Amino acid sequence: MPELPEVEVVRAGLEPAVTGALISAVEVFEPRSLRRHDPLGGPFAAQLEGRRMRAAVRRGKFLWLPLEPRISAPAGSAPRALVAHLGMSGQVLLRQPGASDDRNTRIRLNVEHPVHGELRIDFVDQRIFGSMAVDALVATVDGRAGGLGDDQALVPRQVAHIGRDPLDPAFDKAAFVRALTLRSSGIKRVLLDQSLASGIGNIYADEALWAARIHFETPARSLSRTKAQLLLAEIRLVLTKALAEGGTSFDAQYVNVNGASGYFSHSLNVYGRQSKPCPRCGTAIVRESFMNRGSHFCPRCQRNR
Numbered sequence: 196m197p198e199l200p201e202v203e204v205v206r207a208g209l210e211p212a213v214t215g216a217l218i219s220a221v222e223v224f225e226p227r228s229l230r231r232h233d234p235l236g237g238p239f240a241a242q243l244e245g246r247r248m249r250a251a252v253r254r255g256k257f258l259w260l261p262l263e264p265r266i267s268a269p270a271g272s273a274p275r276a277l278v279a280h281l282g283m284s285g286q287v288l289l290r291q292p293g294a295s296d297d298r299n300t301r302i303r304l305n306v307e308h309p310v311h312g313e314l315r316i317d318f319v320d321q322r323i324f325g326s327m328a329v330d331a332l333v334a335t336v337d338g339r340a341g342g343l344g345d346d347q348a349l350v351p352r353q354v355a356h357i358g359r360d361p362l363d364p365a366f367d368k369a370a371f372v373r374a375l376t377l378r379s380s381g382i383k384r385v386l387l388d389q390s391l392a393s394g395i396g397n398i399y400a401d402e403a404l405w406a407a408r409i410h411f412e413t414p415a416r417s418l419s420r421t422k423a424q425l426l427l428a429e430i431r432l433v434l435t436k437a438l439a440e441g442g443t444s445f446d447a448q449y450v451n452v453n454g455a456s457g458y459f460s461h462s463l464n465v466y467g468r469q470s471k472p473c474p475r476c477g478t479a480i481v482r483e484s485f486m487n488r489g490s491h492f493c494p495r496c497q498r499n500r
Contacts (some may be wrong), residue, residue, distance in 0.1 A: 199394025202444035208452035232328035254342035255393025285325025360394035
């Protein structure tokens, strides 16, 4: 599943193409890709056509494109945004009009940008676990910007319960460390809880825990303050490095808006490296089942105490 670095690469790629662009037409090829859309707010296409997008914003693994209000909108009506979640295999691709179709295209937006002209935004999703929706924007609890890419203190209603991610300027480091002292669950399970800190998935949890020398089953509340701060620092470091290298691609299911793969997979220390030597001590990396997926760790560097 795309995690914070991968979604941020997509957001950054979309930003210059969608900011100020007019949505001229919308085509939905797969209704299941609208599972998060509330039809009571109005039909998906009807809410988008004729609207301008004013930014590309991200919090954790969620991406949204705030919409300019219609001139005819009733006074006091909530601002809205197009929200996208990539799921396991979702892609948001920029295409020129007339470009060849991908057989897994689920939703298409035809847009007109004042500088770049006509463009096509294709939501491609092989497994159909991702989604798009039009959702109301609500005020953030802390009064800070809703996510990276927009200064307004607004966030889609369906994203409001998601915690800020570790690279968000408004992320509360002290609150994160305090929260760990209240959790008895294993530290990896806590890191994957998107309500505490969003954007961290299986790959980057394994990498950060290896860097901090912490076993994934270590109870979160057993970590000292110093160790918890070290873990947060390693989380931020691995996310920053992955972002700089375009994210992690193991196959063609994650690509940026131009269809190019990230190359952080070459920098991974433990994830996907079972049976290979630990880069730090040479012990064979182990993979154990965890929450219907796997945890990768060094049994020597990350002893379960």
